[in-house]
Amino acid sequence: MKFMCECGSVIVDQTDGLPYRAYLLPDQDAFAFLDRLRTLLDGLVSPDEGRKGKATVQAMPLRNKLQREVNRLWAESFRDVYQCPECGRLHVESLDRQRLASFLPEDEDTPKTLLQSAASPE
Ligand SMILES: [Zn+2]
Numbered sequence: 001m002k003f004m005c006e007c008g009s010v011i012v013d014q015t016d017g018l019p020y021r022a023y024l025l026p027d028q029d030a031f032a033f034l035d036r037l038r039t040l041l042d043g044l045v046s047p048d049e050g051r052k053g054k055a056t057v058q059a060m061p062l063r064n065k066l067q068r069e070v071n072r073l074w075a076e077s078f079r080d081v082y083q084c085p086e087c088g089r090l091h092v093e094s095l096d097r098q099r100l101a102s103f104l105p106e107d108e109d110t111p112k113t114l115l116q117s118a119a120s121p122e
Contacts, residue, residue, distance in 0.1 A: 001013040001014070002014070003091070003100065005084040005086065005087060005089055005091070005102070006087075006089065006102060006104075007084060007086050007087035007089065008086075009084050009085070009086040009087065011082055011084060011091070013080075013082070019085075019113065019115065019116045019117070020082055020083045020084070020085050020113075020115055020116075021080060021081070021082050021115060022080075022081045022082075022083075022115035023074075023078035023079070023080065023081070024078060024079045024080070024081050024092065024093070025077060025078050029077060033073070033077045036073055036077075037070070037073060040066070040069050040070070040073065041066075079092070079093040079094075079095075079097065080092075080093040081093065081115060082100070082115070083112060083113075083114055083115045084112070085112050085113075086112070087104070087112075088104070088105045088110050088111070088112040088114075089102050089103060089104050089105070090102065090103045090105075090114075091103075
């Protein structure tokens with residue numbers, strides 16, 4: 001994905017780990033997300049009678065299925081948010097994911113790094 005900010009800067013989303021991209025999870029969906037993740041895990045974990053009823057995840061095929069299902073759940077649950085590194089505008093993906101709504105910061109000193117990881121060195 002690539003789009004032009006109103007300031008003329010081109011925002012490119014073609015790789016992972018972007019410092020100007022984040023994910024939006026509505027509060028109304030937060031517990032549903034966790035419930036779906038729990039249901040997903042419950043479906044992949046089964047009691048192992050040989051280990052005194054302790055639940056154990058069954059080997060690699062299930063690990064791969066889990067990875068696939070978590071990726072799907074993530075994609076369905078989160079929408080994208082971008083911040084233009086030049087002007088600081090936020091671009092929020094709409095509910096139908098068909099467009100971006102942009103918001104210009106009111107203050108000029110608003111950080112243009114709001115979507116970076118808190119663990120980032122800068
Ligand atoms: Zn911009």
